[in-house]
Amino acid sequence: xxxxxxxxxxxxxxxxxxxxxxxxxxxxxxxxxxxLKAVDEVxxxxxxxxxxxxxxxxxxxxxxxxxxxxGLQKATxxxxxxxxxxxxxxxxxxxxxxxxxxxxxxxxxASENVEFPLALRGVDKAERKxxxxxxxxxxxxxxxxxxxxxxxxxxxxxxxxIARGFCQDPRILLMDEPFAALDEQTRMTLGDELLRIWExxxxxxxxxxxxLTEAVxxxxxxxxxxxxxxxxxxxxxxxxxxxxxxxxxxxADFGRLRDRIWRLIRGSE
Amino acid sequence: MxxxxxxxxxxxPATLRxxxxxxxxxxxxxxxxxxxxxxVMLAPASEAMIAGFQDFGTFARALGITFGQLAxxxxxxxxxxxxxxxxxxxxxxxxETLLPIVSSIYAVPLVIVYPLLTAWVGIGPESKVxxxxxxxxxxxxxxxxxxxxxxxxxxxxxxxxxxxRTSQILFQIMLPASxxxxxxxxxxxxxxxxxxxxxxEMMAATGGIGFLITQNRTMFNTAEVYFGIFLVLILTGLLDxxxxxxxxxxxxxxxxxx
Ligand SMILES: Nc1ncnc2c1ncn2[C@@H]1O[C@H](COP(=O)(O)OP(=O)(O)O)[C@@H](O)[C@H]1O
Ligand SMILES: [Mg+2]
Numbered sequence: 001x002x003x004x005x006x007x008x009x010x011x012x013x014x015x016x017x018x019x020x021x022x023x024x025x026x027x028x029x030x031x032x033x034x035x036l037k038a039v040d041e042v043x044x045x046x047x048x049x050x051x052x053x054x055x056x057x058x059x060x061x062x063x064x065x066x067x068x069x070x071g072l073q074k075a076t077x078x079x080x081x082x083x084x085x086x087x088x089x090x091x092x093x094x095x096x097x098x099x100x101x102x103x104x105x106x107x108x109x110a111s112e113n114v115e116f117p118l119a120l121r122g123v124d125k126a127e128r129k130x131x132x133x134x135x136x137x138x139x140x141x142x143x144x145x146x147x148x149x150x151x152x153x154x155x156x157x158x159x160x161x162i163a164r165g166f167c168q169d170p171r172i173l174l175m176d177e178p179f180a181a182l183d184e185q186t187r188m189t190l191g192d193e194l195l196r197i198w199e200x201x202x203x204x205x206x207x208x209x210x211x212l213t214e215a216v217x218x219x220x221x222x223x224x225x226x227x228x229x230x231x232x233x234x235x236x237x238x239x240x241x242x243x244x245x246x247x248x249x250x251x252a253d254f255g256r257l258r259d260r261i262w263r264l265i266r267g268s269e
Numbered sequence: 270m271x272x273x274x275x276x277x278x279x280x281x282p283a284t285l286r287x288x289x290x291x292x293x294x295x296x297x298x299x300x301x302x303x304x305x306x307x308x309v310m311l312a313p314a315s316e317a318m319i320a321g322f323q324d325f326g327t328f329a330r331a332l333g334i335t336f337g338q339l340a341x342x343x344x345x346x347x348x349x350x351x352x353x354x355x356x357x358x359x360x361x362x363x364x365e366t367l368l369p370i371v372s373s374i375y376a377v378p379l380v381i382v383y384p385l386l387t388a389w390v391g392i393g394p395e396s397k398v399x400x401x402x403x404x405x406x407x408x409x410x411x412x413x414x415x416x417x418x419x420x421x422x423x424x425x426x427x428x429x430x431x432x433x434r435t436s437q438i439l440f441q442i443m444l445p446a447s448x449x450x451x452x453x454x455x456x457x458x459x460x461x462x463x464x465x466x467x468x469x470e471m472m473a474a475t476g477g478i479g480f481l482i483t484q485n486r487t488m489f490n491t492a493e494v495y496f497g498i499f500l501v502l503i504l505t506g507l508l509d510x511x512x513x514x515x516x517x518x519x520x521x522x523x524x525x526x527x
Contacts (some may be wrong), residue, residue, distance in 0.1 A: 070430050092432030103423040107445045107522040117431035120441075148522040168431055 018045035018081075019204040020069065020095075020172050025078035027064050037229035038064045041078070044223055044232060046172070051198065051205045053219035055212060057265060061230025062208045066176050069206065070097045082172065092117060096170035098161050098178050104149045110136060110160045111145035117168035135163040138197060155186035159193070166197060172204040180210065187211075188246075191218055195243070212258050212265075217244060222257075224264045233264050312492040321496035328481065332500055335477040338397040339466050339504065345398070346405025346462045347455065353406070354413025354454070359443055368414060375407040379465075383472055392473045397466050404465030409458035416450025417443050448519050455515060459508050467501055478504075 027039040039061040046052050054062050067073035069080055071090040079086045082094050096117070104113050112119075114132035123131075136145055139159040149157055158178060165173050179187045191214060198205060209215050215222045216238055224233045238257055240248055248254055280288070298314040300306050308316075321328050357368045383400055390396050420443055428442050444451075470479025482497035 067426075072426055072429055090430050090432055092430065095430070097427065097430040099423055099427055102421070103427040105424060105442070105445070107448065116428075120428075120431055120433050120437060150522065 019048045019083070020206070021045040021081045022065070022069065023079045023081060025065070025068060025075045025080060027061065027068065027073070028076040039068075039075075040229035040231050042225075042230065042232055043078075044235065046204055046206060048171075048204055049202045051207065051218060051220045053215040053222040054206060054208045054225065055210065055215050055222055055261060055265065056225030056230065056233075057227040058210065060225045060227050062225065063176055065230070066097070066174050066206065066208055069172075069174055070095050072097075092121070092168060092170060094170055095172045095174065096165050096168040098165040098173060098175040100158075100161075100176070100178060100181055102181070104157055104160055104164075106149050109146050109148055110141060110152065113149070113160055114164045114167045117164065131167055132163070135167045136160070138166075139163045139193065154182050155190060158182060158186075158190060162190075162194060162197070166201060166203075170203070172206070175205065175207045177208055177210060179214070187214070194218070199243070212261050213249065215261065216240075216254060216258050217249060222261060224261055236261060309489060309491050312495045314495075316492040317495035317499060320490070320492035321499070324493065328478075328496065328500065331476060331478045331481045331497075332504075334394065335466065335470065335479065335500075336504065338394050338470075338477065339401065339463060339508075341398045342401030342405065342462045342466055343459060343508075345402035346409055346458050349402070350406045350409025350454065350458060351413050351451065354410040355417055355439065355443065355447075357410060358414035358417030358447075359439060364414075364418070371407065371414075372411060375411060379403060380468065380472075383469060387473050392475060394476075397469045397474065397477065400469040401462045401465035405458040405462030407458075408461050409454040412450045412454030412457065413447060416447030416454075419450075420446040452512070452516055452519065455512050459512060460505070463501075463505050463508060 022042055022044050025039060025042050026037065029036040029038055042061075042065065054065065056062055064073065068075050069087075071080075071087040081087075082091060087095075105116065108116065111129065111132045114135055115128040118128035118131065133142075133145060136142060139162055141156060141159055141163070144152065144156065149160070152160065158181075161178065165175075179190055182190065195218060207215075207218060209218075219238050222236045222238060224236065225231065226233050236257065240251075240253060240257075294314050297311070301308045301311045301313045312320075353371075357363050357371065379400075382403075383396075386400055387396050390399065424442050424446060425438060428438055433441065466477075467479040470477040471483045474480040478497050478500050482494055482501075485491075485493040485497065
């Protein structure tokens with residue numbers, strides 16, 4: 001079993017400093033072969049405006065953790081504190097989620113999809129349409145407002161998803177492998193666009209990915225998790241200067257950080 | 270789409286469809302005329318039409334009765350069926366307890382309850398509406414329930430994370446996401462309702478096309494029987510047009526076929 005670094009596991013967490021703090025959270029599932037510990041006593045905090053990555057082997061509980069942070073799944077033990085209050089269910093003004101592109105509603109147009117979180121909270125039609133149009137423009141989809149998802153490419157659909165997340169305008173945005181279904185080039189472009197929008201809006205972000213390159217490229221910190229039971233191995237600060245570009249990826253520092261994460265994950269399996 | 274890979278057809282599929290219908294009518298006319306089949310068994314198309322127009326008033330009244338009963342039965346079958354399907358498919362408790370029962374009853378030939386039904390409500394139009402609605406209810410409810418159950422969990426998670434309440438999830442996610450199944454429920458449920466109404470008329474009734482068909486059959490008026498069948502086909506054709514119209518209205522978010 002990999003050793004858990006002392007500073008991480010027992011760091012006192014004062015939730016005031018943080019937009020989001022995960023405190024001693026465990027998630028157990030009852031299965032025919034006994035209890036499955038999907039997430040095991042995980043604690044970390046995310047400071048306001050920080051872009052934090054979450055990586056680890058497949059099945060280590062990243063998605064489960066994200067669902068709990070969104071208030072969509074109840075933790076077996078522990079608390080998730082958002083804005084000083086423990087989460088008991090979804091709080092759309094505080095926490096939003098950007099899923100993979102397949103979560104767009106196929107019967108709604110791009111604009112209606114982006115408007116949907118606003119429609120749910122009763123924002124009037126003209127106002128939300130304007131906001132959606134602006135947001136679609138920001139992700140480079142002007143002129144595609146009235147298209148249905150089946151008429152858009154995978155990359156375009158994911159842009160709509162991102163626009164929807166930002167249009168909901170929560171303080172914290174959670175993303176679960178948002179670019180996983182896309183090809184390499186689209187993925188790179190969208191990563192850059194996400195950073196550009198984030199620089200403008202400065203939301204607190206938790207970003208799950210299985211691509212280590214993507215994690216190092218996008219994040220301020222990367223939290224590395226171990227295979228089952230899902231625990232935190234280490235939190236690595238990515239001290240590469242921003243704005244980052246394609247050249248950043250070729251630097252020695254970049255390679256060193258990615259290797260370090262890779263060794264941690266491989267060691268835990 | 271797919272056009273480039275195969276040669277452009279000689280005749281369009283729509284024209285072919287009409288041509289096919291025309292061939293059936295011609296065969297219907299010629300087979301008894303040429304004496305291949307005795308005309309007590311199959312009356313030529315022209316004779317059926319003439320018989321129908323000679324007794325136009327009777328047939329028109331019967332058509333009106335059947336149409337009214339079918340329309341009322343459809344309203345109940347579709348309305349109650351959709352609501353029941355939505356609840357049966359989405360409420361965990363109902364899905365585990367009632368849905369399997371409803372699904373088993375669907376397999377029972379419901380004709381067996383018709384004698385009871387007429388004993389309760391008589392052989393007037395009410396029994397036709399109830400019987401037709403009963404026939405259409407099951408496929409409608411089961412299609413909608415199946416559709417609701419297979420709604421992508423991602424849509425529901427996303428909607429909940431955006432703050433959707435239970436009623437918003439039911440009507441803004443579950444319902445539209447089930448449109449393909451609802452449409453197939455309309456189609457199968459509609460056909461079953463039409464069967465229910467006409468069969469009920471044929472078994473015990475005071476009016477309607479089914480009643481006329483049975484009456485004329487016992488008197489060996491073959492031409493009138495065929496005209497009755499022709500009218501039933503017209504009714505189901507109308508039903509089919511209605512369902513196509515619904516399909517066109519509700520599925521603009523699918524890739525287009527041609
Ligand atoms: N509803 C569930 N019931 C039982 N086991 C589950 C459930 N959801 C997830 N798991 C298990 O929990 C573990 C973590 O899953 P997940 O959070 O999806 O991992 P990741 O996103 O890191 O790949 C996996 O072993 C998975 O099989
Ligand atoms: Mg996952």
